[in-house]
Amino acid sequence: xxxxYEQFLSYLDKDDRFGCVDFILTALQKNDLDIVTLYxxxxxxxxxxxxCREKQKxxxxxxxxxxxxxxxxxxxxxxxxxxxxxxGKYRSAAKGKVIVVCPPEELHEIGARxxxxxxxxxxxxxIFVGANTPQAEILEAIGYVKxxxxxxxxxxxxxxVAARKTISRIRELRQTTDADFKIIAGGLAFEQNPCACxxxxxxxxLHNFEDIKNLS
Numbered sequence: 001x002x003x004x005y006e007q008f009l010s011y012l013d014k015d016d017r018f019g020c021v022d023f024i025l026t027a028l029q030k031n032d033l034d035i036v037t038l039y040x041x042x043x044x045x046x047x048x049x050x051x052c053r054e055k056q057k058x059x060x061x062x063x064x065x066x067x068x069x070x071x072x073x074x075x076x077x078x079x080x081x082x083x084x085x086x087x088g089k090y091r092s093a094a095k096g097k098v099i100v101v102c103p104p105e106e107l108h109e110i111g112a113r114x115x116x117x118x119x120x121x122x123x124x125x126x127i128f129v130g131a132n133t134p135q136a137e138i139l140e141a142i143g144y145v146k147x148x149x150x151x152x153x154x155x156x157x158x159x160x161v162a163a164r165k166t167i168s169r170i171r172e173l174r175q176t177t178d179a180d181f182k183i184i185a186g187g188l189a190f191e192q193n194p195c196a197c198x199x200x201x202x203x204x205x206l207h208n209f210e211d212i213k214n215l216s
Contacts, residue, residue: 005046021073090123095124096149100128103152112130122215124215152187160193
């Protein structure tokens with residue numbers, strides 16, 4: 001775990017939005033953190049942290065939403081550093097467009113949002129559509145943007161059914177329009193069930209930032 005994780009968690013546990021944002025931006029400004037480390041070793045683990053051990057379950061539901069909202073604010077405030085690292089630390093050349101979506105019924109989007117920033121750092125023109133995207137809207141976006149990659153993020157295992165239906169329609173679109181893009185998958189549901197990638201028909205499974213960096 002990163003040395004700054006517990007300090008960040010102390011602000012998050014108090015629902016201190018300003019404290020969380022100020023702490024992270026200060027660390028980035030001082031070069032104590034970079035975006036990849038921040039996302040992988042601080043923000044992602046903080047989303048998985050069990051913080052309801054001493055609280056009633058009914059309270060935990062709304063508090064999880066508050067926690068997620070704070071982390072989303074942190075991510076949005078970090079975008080200038082995403083661009084700075086793309087142009088400075090990684091000197092990434094332009095690699096084309098990518099669409100990152102969550103299929104119908106998938107409401108967890110923070111992981112996908114961070115992945116979209118990883119694509120940006122690596123030189124892609126990343127278009128983040130967001131949670132619970134209707135199938136028709138995904139297909140329309142692909143037709144309009146004409147991306148190089150379409151990224152599907154699924155966190156909840158039970159949403160793999162919806163993902164399978166959406167990916168099937170995306171594959172049909174690719175065949176009927178002779179489009180040249182690859183379908184990539186990521187998220188906790190695929191990580192825990194890697195065989196699901198073959199089942200739903202994606203071309204690639206991404207595990208981490210290095211996988212994205214190696215895409216051409």
